[in-house]
Amino acid sequence: MSNKIKSEDINRIIWQACDTFRGVIDPSQYKDYILVMLFLKYVSDTYTEKYEAHLKKYDGDIARAQRAMASERFIVPEHSHFDALYDKRNEPNIGELIDIALADLEDANREKLTSSDGAGIFRNISFNSSNLGDKKDKNSRLKTLLTDFNKLDLRPSALDGQDVLGDTYEFLISNFASDAGKKAGEFYTPKEVSTVLARLTKSKPGARIYDPTCGSASLLIKAGQEVGDPNFSLYGQEANGSTWALAVMNMFLHGFDNASIRWGDTLRNPKHTEGDNLMKFDTVVANPPFSLDKWGQEEAEDDKYNRFNRGVPPKSKGDWAFILHMIESAYEDTGIVGVVVPHGVLFRGSAEGRIRKRVIEDNLLDAVIGLPANLFFGTGIPAAILIFNKAKDKRTETLFIDASEEYLNGKNQNILADKHIDHIVETYSRFREGEIKPGIVEDKYSYIATLSEMKENEYNLNIPRYVDTFEEEAEIDITEVQTEISKLENDLADVRSKMQEYLKELSL
Numbered sequence: 001m002s003n004k005i006k007s008e009d010i011n012r013i014i015w016q017a018c019d020t021f022r023g024v025i026d027p028s029q030y031k032d033y034i035l036v037m038l039f040l041k042y043v044s045d046t047y048t049e050k051y052e053a054h055l056k057k058y059d060g061d062i063a064r065a066q067r068a069m070a071s072e073r074f075i076v077p078e079h080s081h082f083d084a085l086y087d088k089r090n091e092p093n094i095g096e097l098i099d100i101a102l103a104d105l106e107d108a109n110r111e112k113l114t115s116s117d118g119a120g121i122f123r124n125i126s127f128n129s130s131n132l133g134d135k136k137d138k139n140s141r142l143k144t145l146l147t148d149f150n151k152l153d154l155r156p157s158a159l160d161g162q163d164v165l166g167d168t169y170e171f172l173i174s175n176f177a178s179d180a181g182k183k184a185g186e187f188y189t190p191k192e193v194s195t196v197l198a199r200l201t202k203s204k205p206g207a208r209i210y211d212p213t214c215g216s217a218s219l220l221i222k223a224g225q226e227v228g229d230p231n232f233s234l235y236g237q238e239a240n241g242s243t244w245a246l247a248v249m250n251m252f253l254h255g256f257d258n259a260s261i262r263w264g265d266t267l268r269n270p271k272h273t274e275g276d277n278l279m280k281f282d283t284v285v286a287n288p289p290f291s292l293d294k295w296g297q298e299e300a301e302d303d304k305y306n307r308f309n310r311g312v313p314p315k316s317k318g319d320w321a322f323i324l325h326m327i328e329s330a331y332e333d334t335g336i337v338g339v340v341v342p343h344g345v346l347f348r349g350s351a352e353g354r355i356r357k358r359v360i361e362d363n364l365l366d367a368v369i370g371l372p373a374n375l376f377f378g379t380g381i382p383a384a385i386l387i388f389n390k391a392k393d394k395r396t397e398t399l400f401i402d403a404s405e406e407y408l409n410g411k412n413q414n415i416l417a418d419k420h421i422d423h424i425v426e427t428y429s430r431f432r433e434g435e436i437k438p439g440i441v442e443d444k445y446s447y448i449a450t451l452s453e454m455k456e457n458e459y460n461l462n463i464p465r466y467v468d469t470f471e472e473e474a475e476i477d478i479t480e481v482q483t484e485i486s487k488l489e490n491d492l493a494d495v496r497s498k499m500q501e502y503l504k505e506l507s508l
Contacts, residue, residue, distance in 0.1 A: 004158065004159060004160035004161075005152075005153060005154075005158050005159050005160060005164065006160045006164065007160075007163075007164050007167040007168050007171065010152060010154075010164065010165070010168045011168055011171050011172075013148060013149075013151050013152055014034060014038060014148075014149075014152075014168065014172060015172075015175070016148060017034060017037075017144075017145060017148035017149060018030065018034055020141050020144045020145050020148070021033060021034075021132075021141065024131075024132065024133060024141070025131050025132070027176055029131065031172065031173070031176040032124070032125045032242060032245075032246075033125065033127065033145070034172060035169065035172060035173075035246060035249065036102070036122060036125055036249075037145060037146075037149050038149070038165075038168070038169065038172070038253075039249045039252070039253065040080075040082050040085075040101075040102070040105070041082045041149050041152055041154050042154045042165055042253060043074050043076060043105070043252075044076060044081045044082035044083060045082070045153065045154040045155045046073070046074070046154070046155065046156055047069070047072070047074060047076040047081065048081075048083070048155070049155040049156060049157060050069065050072050051065060051066075051069055054068040054069060073252075073257060074105075074108075074109050074112070075108040075109055076105060076108070077101075077104045077105065077108055079097075079100070079101055079104065080101040080102070080104050080105040080108070081101075082146075082149070082150075084101070085097060085098055085101055085146060086146050086147075086149075086150050089142070089143045089146045089147065090143065092135070092139065093128075094127075094139055094142050094143065094146075095126075095127045095128030095129070095132070095138055095139070095142055096128045098127035098128070098142065099126055099127055099128050102122040102125075102127075103120070103122065105122075106120040106121065106122055107120075112252075112257070113248070115244070115262065115263040116262060116271065117263075119241065119263060121244075121245035121248050121249060122245070123241065123245075124241050124242045124245065125242075125245075127142060163254070165253045165254075166221070166250070166253050166254035166255070168253075169249070169250055169253045169254075170191065170218060170250075173188055173216050173218065173246070173250075174188060174190070174191065176188075177377040177378075188215060188216060188218060188377060189215065189218055189219045189287040189340070189376075190375055190376060190377070190413065191218065191222070192375070192415060192416035192421065193219075193287070193340065193371070193375060193376070193416070194218055194219040194222040194223075195222060195416075195421055196369075196371075196385065196416065196421050196424055196425070197219060197222075197223070197285050197287075197338045197340065197385060198219070198222040198223040198225070198226040198285070199226060199421065199425045200338055200367070200369075200385065200387055200424070200425060200428055201223065201283050201285055201336050201337070201338040201387065202226050202227070203223065203224075203226065203227050203232060203282055203283040204227070204282070205227060205228075205229040205231045205232065206231050206232065207227060207232045207233075207281075207282035207283055208232070208233050208235065208279075208280075208281040208282050208283070209223050209224055209227075209232060209233070209234055209235070209281060209282065209283045209284075209285070210234075210235040210236065210272065210279075210281040210283070210284045210285075210329060211223070211235075211236045211237075211284070211285055211286050212236075212237050212266040212270070212284070212286055212288070212322065212325055212326060212329065213237070213238065213239070213266060213286045213287065213288040213289065213322065214236030214237060214238050214247055214261065214286075215238060215243055215246075215247065215287070216243060216246040216247050216250055217234075217236055217238075217246075217247035217250045217251060217259075217261065218250070219285055219286070219287060220234055220236050220247075220259075220285070221234070221250065221251070221254055221256065223283060223285050224256065233258065233259075233260075234251070234256055234258075234259040234260070234261075235259070235260045235261075235272050235279070235281065236259070236260070236261045236262070237261070237262045237263070237264060237266045237270065237271050237272065238261070238262075238263060239263075239264065239265045239266065241263060244261065244262075244263040247261045248261050260272070265296070266322075266325060267295050267296045267300075267318065267321050267322070267325060268296045268299060270305065270325070270329075272329075273305075276304070277305065278305050278307075278328055278329050279329070280329065280330065280331045280332075280335070281329055281330060281331065281335065282330075282331055282334065282335060282336070283330075283335070283336055283337075283338075284326045284327075284329050284330050284335065284336075284337045284338070285337075285338045285339070286322060286326060286338075286339050286340070287339075287340040288318070288319065288322035288339065288340075288341075289318070290319065290341070290342045290379070290381075290383075291316070291317045291318065291319055291342055291344065292317075292318030292319070292321075292322075293315070293316045293317075293318070294315065294316075295313075295315075295318030295321050296318075296321070297312060297313065297314070297315040297321075298315075300312045300313075300321065305328065306328070307321075307324050307325050307328045308321070308324055310324060310355050310358040310359060310362075311351055311354045311355040311358060312351060313351055313352060313355065314350065314351050314352065317344070317348070317352065319341055319342065319344070319345045319352075320345065320351075320352055320355050320356075322339065323337075323339055323341070323345075323359075323386070323388075324355070326339055326388075327359070327364060327388055327390075330388070330390055331390065332390060333390055333391060334390060334391050335390045335391075336366075336387070336388070336389050336390070336391070337386075337387065337388040337389075337390075338385060338386070338387050338388075339385070339386050339388075340371075340383050340384070340385055341383060341384055341385075341386055342381060342383055342384075343370070343381075343382060343383070343384055343462075345384070345386070346368065346384060346460070346461035346462050346463070347460045347461060347462040353458075353459065356459050356461065357459040359388070360398075360451070360454055360459050361451075363392050363396055363451075364388045364389065364390065364392070365386065365387075365388060365398050365461075366387040366388060366389035366392060366398060366399065366432075367385070367386070367387040367398065367399040367400070367401065367428055367431070368384060368385075368386060368398065368399070368400050368401070368461050368463060369384060369385040369386075369387075369400075369401040369403060369424060369428075370382065370384050370401065370402045370403060370404045370463045370467075371383050371384060371385065371403055371404065371416075372403065372404050372405070372406065372407040372414050372416070373404070373414065374413055374414045375407070375413055375414055375415075375416065376413070377412075377413065382404055384463070387428070395434070396450065396451040397431075397438050397448045397449060397450055397451070398448070398449050398451075398454065399427070399428060399431040399441075399446065399447075399448050399449075400446065400447045400448070400449060400461075400463055400466040400467050401424060401427055401428070401445065401446045401463075401467070402444070402445060402446070402463050402464075402467040402469055403420065403423070403424050403445070405469075406420040406423060407420060423445075427441065427442070427445075427446050431448065436448060438450050444467065444468065444469045445467065446467065447466045447467045447468075449466050453466075
């Protein structure tokens with residue numbers, strides 16, 4: 001029987017550690033303290049195990065072992081090591097010591113732990129912050145936090161597989177999202193939705209995969225894992241500094257050390273470029289912020305990457321801005337794009353209607369998939385997935401799927417079960433392979449529309465226009481209803497008659 005540490009073992013201890021902060025600061029804030037400490041403990045334990053292996057290899061020669069450590073994944077200064085901080089847990093300035101440790105860890109690993117413009121992943125967090133209470137309370141909380149994490153053995157040899165820590169990270173981020181609601185949910189795509197999107201856009205070995213609004217990178221990681229081969233590269237960009245830091249740590253905890261995760265506003269300043277052009281990718285996936293206001297319309301007219309040649313979206317609705325960026329970021333003739341959108345994207349008029357018309361006429365739209373309501377943290381509104389395919393060739397049809405009624409009821413959110421995901425993916429795969437013809441594919445579930453049908457509908461993609469989910473009401477037997485009404489009227493007359501008798505008796 002294996003004594004290796006499993007995700008659930010780590011999850012249990014770390015969720016207890018969260019109690020240190022509950023009721024003191026908002027969950028959307030204390031997630032950073034917990035996740036940073038998890039990352040520090042992992043890096044420290046990995047460093048220790050590697051150092052001990054080198055020391056054994058070189059027969060206890062400390063100088064040679066230390067030289068060998070210079071080429072390991074991370075360089076950990078002695079005072080930045082978790083064990084050094086744990087040993088000082090009773091110090092009156094422990095918050096300051098943790099901050100110094102993180103800053104120096106960052107400095108020792110600048111290429112990995114800082115953005116291209118020099119900002120470090122720990123820049124938005126301070127363990128010496130007054131948010132953690134007055135000095136006495138803060139020191140007590142930090143001591144408890146260090147003590148809780150000291151129970152964890154995160155050496156690679158102790159863990160039950162490569163994905164254990166990555167799974168723990170995902171567990172924490174998803175729980176913070178449900179615990180904190182919308183504020184923390186902004187950066188998290190539920191794993192079932194990530195799975196659907198990753199499977200629908202499944203990349204081949206060697207692929208470049210990109211998420212322009214990557215959040216904590218859960219979706220991007222899932223898209224990579226779906227390849228089924230370690231030969232792929234991951235690229236992402238995130239506008240929120242704290243969330244970008246989570247994404248960078250998430251990549252390391254999943255073992256994707258070479259992922260390129262940039263910090264910045266993708267629409268105003270895309271960071272993945274080659275020369276004067278956007279970098280191109282085999283697969284582009286995203287769950288952008290819904291209907292983003294003030295997304296940068298004023299700069300779009302003069303966009304040097306020509307992303308808005310099909311039209312400029314309205315100032316208060318950035319959905320199509322993200323979609324157009326994604327389409328332009330995909331390789332010509334081969335690229336595939338998968339994006340989660342609010343339903344308004346399918347039918348809103350004016351500028352959005354004109355953009356939609358151009359995209360459809362350019363034969364880019366492959367599928368429109370309606371998802372159940374209440375899948376996402378912080379919003380109950382239903383969303384849809386759009387698939388754009390630059391390799392459609394002569395095929396001009398578009399698949400419509402109404403998956404809105406296929407889900408399990410969860411405690412806080414609805415859940416897509418494996419069978420529901422399989423249903424969506426298998427229907428799309430059959431469509432991609434040309435196995436099904438235009439028209440109804442599956443009654444009340446899927447339909448293949450021709451370009452001329454979409455044109456007749458004035459390029460409106462509202463799913464009920466294509467997938468008829470109307471349920472006929474059962475026929476009413478008029479004679480039976482009249483008989484029932486007569487019976488009820490007779491019963492009512494009897495009741496009234498008895499009431500009159502009772503009233504007469506009472507008045508005597």
